[in-house]
Amino acid sequence: MIRKTLSGLLILSSVAAHAQQNLVKYVRPIIGTEKMGHTFPGATVPFGAVQLSPDTDTIPYEKNGKYNGEVYKYCAGYKYEDKTIVGFSHTHFSGTGHSDLGDFLIMPTQGPLQLNPGTANDPGSGFRSAFSHQNETSQAGYYKVKLDDHNITAELTTSQRVGMHQYTFPKSDESHIILDLMSGIYNYDDKNVWTYVRVVNDTLVTGYRQTNGWARTRTVYFAMTFSKPFKSYGQKNYDTRQVYRGFWGKFDQTKNFPELAGKRFRMYFDFSTAANEKVKIKFALSPVSQEGALRNLQQEVPGWDFEAVKKQAQDSWNKELNKIVVNTSENDKINFYTALYHAFVNPTLYMDTDGQYKGLDQNVHKAEGFNNYTTFSLWDTYRALHPFFNLLQPARNNDMVHSMLAHYDQSALKMLPIWSHYANDNWCMSGYHSVSVIADAVIKGVYKGDVNKALDACVTTARHRSYEGIGYYMDLGYIPAEKSGVSVSNTLEYAYDDWCIAQMAKRLNRNDIYEEFSKRAGNWKNNFDSSIGFMRPKLADGSFKKEFDILSTHGQGFIEGNSWNYSFFVPHQPEQLIEMMGGKKNFASKLDTLFTMHLPDKFFADTEDITREGIIGGYVHGNEPAHHVAYLYNWAGQPWKTQQRIRMILKMQYKPTADGLGGNDDCGQMSAWYMFSSMGFYPVAPGSEQYALGSPSVKNAVIKLENGKSFEVEAINQSDKNVYVQKVLLNGKAVENFTLNHSDILKGGKITFYMGSKARK
Amino acid sequence: MIRKTLSGLLILSSVAAHAQQNLVKYVRPIIGTEKMGHTFPGATVPFGAVQLSPDTDTIPYEKNGKYNGEVYKYCAGYKYEDKTIVGFSHTHFSGTGHSDLGDFLIMPTQGPLQLNPGTANDPGSGFRSAFSHQNETSQAGYYKVKLDDHNITAELTTSQRVGMHQYTFPKSDESHIILDLMSGIYNYDDKNVWTYVRVVNDTLVTGYRQTNGWARTRTVYFAMTFSKPFKSYGQKNYDTRQVYRGFWGKFDQTKNFPELAGKRFRMYFDFSTAANEKVKIKFALSPVSQEGALRNLQQEVPGWDFEAVKKQAQDSWNKELNKIVVNTSENDKINFYTALYHAFVNPTLYMDTDGQYKGLDQNVHKAEGFNNYTTFSLWDTYRALHPFFNLLQPARNNDMVHSMLAHYDQSALKMLPIWSHYANDNWCMSGYHSVSVIADAVIKGVYKGDVNKALDACVTTARHRSYEGIGYYMDLGYIPAEKSGVSVSNTLEYAYDDWCIAQMAKRLNRNDIYEEFSKRAGNWKNNFDSSIGFMRPKLADGSFKKEFDILSTHGQGFIEGNSWNYSFFVPHQPEQLIEMMGGKKNFASKLDTLFTMHLPDKFFADTEDITREGIIGGYVHGNEPAHHVAYLYNWAGQPWKTQQRIRMILKMQYKPTADGLGGNDDCGQMSAWYMFSSMGFYPVAPGSEQYALGSPSVKNAVIKLENGKSFEVEAINQSDKNVYVQKVLLNGKAVENFTLNHSDILKGGKITFYMGSKARK
Known part of the structure; x- marks a missing residue:
């Protein structure tokens, strides 16, 4: 009779679970993204380590050598009144009056490779894209937007330590994923203390980023996997100076070179995509090590089912909301x-x-x-x-x-x-x-x-x-x-x-x-x-x-x-x-x-x-x-x-x-x-x-x-x-x-x- | 009869040990320190992780925006023809044709605190000191020199991972130990990527130093203990800019403030010393962590007997030389x-x-x-x-x-x-x-x-x-x-x-x-x-x-x-x-x-x-x-x-x-x-x-x-x-x-x- 009792319990708990109302539908992360709220519209789970959210601008701390008041606007990286998105980064404060974070900006693009973000007034001048709120969905644990300039639909969700991206590309032999390792909120020339990246194989990249911002001594490690192998990859280094460049002659470090480090560089990964092909990325963070990030990734999101991760994120919100x-x-x-x-x-x-x-x-x-x-x-x-x-x-x-x-x-x-x-x-x-x-x-x-x-x-x-x-x-x-x-x-x-x-x-x-x-x-x-x-x-x-x-x-x-x-x-x-x-x-x-x-x-x-x-x-x-x-x-x-x-x-x-x-x-x-x-x-x-x-x-x-x-x-x-x-x-x-x-x-x-x-x- | 056999064996092995000749006396680490040899005269043990040696200069990589050929001379930090010593640092290449290292420069001084090294022509303009080869002893595992400007005798020895300093001071209420965290061999403005220091208590300091030199991404952790508590301590920060200085108003971070970080700073520790008082320092390195350095320190050199550490170092050399x-x-x-x-x-x-x-x-x-x-x-x-x-x-x-x-x-x-x-x-x-x-x-x-x-x-x-x-x-x-x-x-x-x-x-x-x-x-x-x-x-x-x-x-x-x-x-x-x-x-x-x-x-x-x-x-x-x-x-x-x-x-x-x-x-x-x-x-x-x-x-x-x-x-x-x-x-x-x-x-x-x-x- 134990069996029966157990199954009885199961039914009860199942009923309890179903008794939860769908309260996620009342959550509007967009509230507070205009004016002074300083909230972010992207995806996160309750108390999650990852806050994966669009950045509409990354204003430098200084302008012509003076403090730039604009920097304050971008505490959460996103301003509702902006017309363009620069990319999607993995860490954001919610509602603060001082800024930092905005780590690991990712942007899907297609067409000729552009490695500069471009300007808000002329998004075509760089990899950023125009977007409109009509084509934007912001929910607890899920964010979606159409990137008009690239004809790419971006979707984001997360687990506790892993951000998951799903990009629906048009048919193109020049599809790219930009990994901008210079971008950041509360940005200034010296904020990026050091960045290290290892391209482990054609779907796995690990590394870390060390910053001196509002947090003085801060390092975030990452592991990033792609749902399909990239064709090729590369970097552009923007360091004003790197004294020992002897080894640059040994390799072409700008293309398909797997061991990168410096203060300021951007990476790109190239793909060919069929019409409506989805390229997915899992991006895990760790405060400890690249290995920790990889373990977090493997344990939290072993598979590639975006909808399942999204459901899990929204279920976790619903549980809290109830x-x-x-x-x-x-x-x-x-x-x-x-x-x-x-x-x-x-x-x-x-x-x-x-x-x-x-x-x-x-x-x-x-x-x-x-x-x-x-x-x-x-x-x-x-x-x-x-x-x-x-x-x-x-x-x-x-x-x-x-x-x-x-x-x-x-x-x-x-x-x-x-x-x-x-x-x-x-x-x-x-x-x-x-x-x-x-x-x-x-x-x-x-x-x-x-x-x-x-x-x-x-x-x-x-x-x-x-x-x-x-x-x-x-x-x-x-x-x-x-x-x-x-x-x-x-x-x-x-x-x-x-x-x-x-x-x-x-x-x-x-x-x-x-x-x-x-x-x-x-x-x-x-x-x-x-x-x-x-x-x-x-x-x-x-x-x-x-x-x-x-x-x-x-x-x-x-x-x-x-x-x-x-x-x-x-x-x-x-x-x-x-x-x-x-x-x-x-x-x-x-x-x-x-x-x-x-x-x-x-x-x-x-x-x-x-x-x-x-x-x-x-x-x-x-x-x-x-x-x-x-x-x-x-x-x-x-x-x-x-x-x-x-x-x-x-x-x-x-x-x-x-x-x-x-x-x-x-x-x-x-x-x-x-x-x-x-x-x-x-x-x-x-x-x-x-x-x-x-x-x-x-x-x-x-x-x-x-x-x-x-x-x-x-x-x-x-x-x-x-x-x-x-x-x-x-x-x-x-x-x-x-x-x-x-x-x-x-x-x-x-x-x-x-x-x-x-x-x- | 077991006793007897054992003691017989002991005698044999003891004889074998005594059979070793004193070959350390033939070692002259000073050979190669002039002209192109690029060796260093300081203390190390066979294949040791620490090479504790005097630096006679730390030439910047650039002079007026151009490569400074002088930098090449200082691959090992010490040139026999120089007349002044800037301090004693813990890592040195031996005989290389390219330079790096020179981590954690320590200099004992007395009199009014000077935090700049000064110039070779006018050592009194800074903390460096004149010295002469007459007052210098360079042996396998041991180095000694009189620092004329400060009337301090410096002695150095090491274990595998720990450098030990013994400084004999004159009577003074203004005795100092400088810890220069900016100095380095192959130095240039951006070589110091980041430095972090924790003053744990009045005899223990830990931290790390991260550099971008010949090794692109390099971090060395340390733990430093003093044989007697310092009276007070402080830092001077030379960073051209540190964006978030909000917290500087909360504390006076220049004096007795135990959590320091930045790209460029020097520290000092103040003592009162009696005539001929010896202040000793144990300085351990680790490639992994501050805790690792502290463990290395405690395990390798638990006590404060400088002569014992020196003897151990020289015995280890003698064993190899034999x-x-x-x-x-x-x-x-x-x-x-x-x-x-x-x-x-x-x-x-x-x-x-x-x-x-x-x-x-x-x-x-x-x-x-x-x-x-x-x-x-x-x-x-x-x-x-x-x-x-x-x-x-x-x-x-x-x-x-x-x-x-x-x-x-x-x-x-x-x-x-x-x-x-x-x-x-x-x-x-x-x-x-x-x-x-x-x-x-x-x-x-x-x-x-x-x-x-x-x-x-x-x-x-x-x-x-x-x-x-x-x-x-x-x-x-x-x-x-x-x-x-x-x-x-x-x-x-x-x-x-x-x-x-x-x-x-x-x-x-x-x-x-x-x-x-x-x-x-x-x-x-x-x-x-x-x-x-x-x-x-x-x-x-x-x-x-x-x-x-x-x-x-x-x-x-x-x-x-x-x-x-x-x-x-x-x-x-x-x-x-x-x-x-x-x-x-x-x-x-x-x-x-x-x-x-x-x-x-x-x-x-x-x-x-x-x-x-x-x-x-x-x-x-x-x-x-x-x-x-x-x-x-x-x-x-x-x-x-x-x-x-x-x-x-x-x-x-x-x-x-x-x-x-x-x-x-x-x-x-x-x-x-x-x-x-x-x-x-x-x-x-x-x-x-x-x-x-x-x-x-x-x-x-x-x-x-x-x-x-x-x-x-x-x-x-x-x-x-x-x-x-x-x-x-x-x-x-x-x-x-x-x-x-x-x-x-x-x-x-x-x-x-x-x-x-x-x-x-």
């Missing part, structure tokens, strides 16, 4: 599932199938008992993305914390990551927010490793006196304005991070640490100028800096924000902030002013990374520092304003169009904000179990937890007008304080919001 | 043991203690069952050095053949090494002489691997049509002069190499290969112009090139030699060459002319790599192509002339002084020629078991073979005047044909030369 089933308008489903998609693009897997990866110390390590991840945009993502992972992806977030602690172990500085990618830290932005991510994972029981060791890493990082004014901060309780251009935002963010450490220490009964960091957690008060009611830079002598503009974001002591937004950045102690700002009423009225003020024009020009539409009154949603601010009305006794503001932000800042994002998606932080807020709750202070309630925009959402339980959000009487919460029940019991605990969600159950068109004061 | 015990004049003992020393510097060990190394394919490999070597200067060393190894170092030569075959396996080109070092082939010089080395090792029973596989690798290499005219050579039997500037030397060298393949094939009963390559072995005839009696470039139409100068070395179809020297390059078929040159008498008289002619001055200016003294008549000993020529008189029926010429060359070309070498030592080839010839025999055609007899200059030599047997050379009635051999006995039996077989030597025994002052015609 973790939340929402009932909402069709447009909002598009917004929601695209947000879910964007939230699950980063961090990215950073290890071979055998667990090996290159560490921050540039040594090869093996991830034992966890999957190693990279691309940690922590100043952005500690706020809502990692808390979202603690809800939806606890196993992965556990791995991510393990990855951050491995980074710490490998750090000669003995610091947790700040903004790390590909075995490098670029130390971008402020704070030491790994601490928040770790504390949230520890407090919520997600991190399964040695929690005391994790706490020690946080403490060591937070005591790193030589980093960004920490020494002053430790000695004085603030950073003197003379010593740092971002003295106030640093103090505010350190204070919050310190509170996170204190919470963790409390949980682990490490009282000395709890006390030390609880004290530090109050340091934000040192920058609060009660005479004006705003956070303000303080000089070494203890006086506040005289020249000061609460609206400007430049030179005022803040990073990516002004005092108006940053003055509310005390997510861990809102009650005390309210008190210092003159009590609940004054505080709420100050929030009102923020959301309704009329900003002078110059302010818009000033603000980084966001469109004009990314600002509501003086509230900047396109940057992160104020992401929690709308929820602070709850503490000021006016939760209905939280509800109204949240619904307004959801509506104004997220649209199902290419230009639908009001600012950089920032590796999923903007998307995570959207999902939390549209489900009616938000983690104002990660490191706490508590969520603040807002106003759900969905009618219903069912969250399927990794522990097998489900948590349902229901909004009774939901509509665009009914933005005000009349009543909240958790499993039938009234919730009075507009909070929800993470542990309550984990138990499974249901929260019911009763909505109405009038504020319930 | 393999031949010669009785000869004191000066000739110096010449002989210095030659033995120089012969055992290269090839160099190229793997970590765990057997891992980086292969030609840039992948990490593990040497299974052999030690992996690099630095194969095969155009030079196939002639006498590898045959010398087959006699004295068969186990190591077996490993070297294994290393060459591993190179072949890793080669995308499917070629055996031409001139390979550090996981690269620079394809320098002509021929495919790996084939000769392999054939000689197979024929002499030294190579213990799969001989058929070895033969296949030789055949595949020799059939590589796209390499240096091989296709033409295969089709036409020669290389048309229109197609190559070195068409004749290539044809001659290929023909000899092909003969080697044929000999190996014959031994292995591979008859098709034997026939194919026996035929090719006669191709030298196609370049012999019988109308003038010289080798001469031939055009594609089969006619000889009209404009032709038999004396010039440039543009005449030869590499590093003229037709006069190269026309005798048929080492494998001298009888046939003699016939084509008009019989024995004409041939001998042509040899006479070669040795006695008066060259026009312009010829000296023309000839590369050698001093004027490196030429005898028209015979060029300082370059290799004619190294066998003096022995050809044997075949022409005038062996007494071989005897006389050999003794003359020994005397004129090798002197126990800094300027004692008439040309580049060429990784030991010149030295191997010296040792063979001074013992009275020489391998005219490696790939054959046969040696040609010359005239020994020693009174007696005892060769201790690895098989436990000894072979003795005795010269009765030896003197400077008695250069003519009257009679030769092998184990008491007369030798009539002036040859000696390798197998006869292996059996052990004695060859006795009876010498006299008159030629025995």
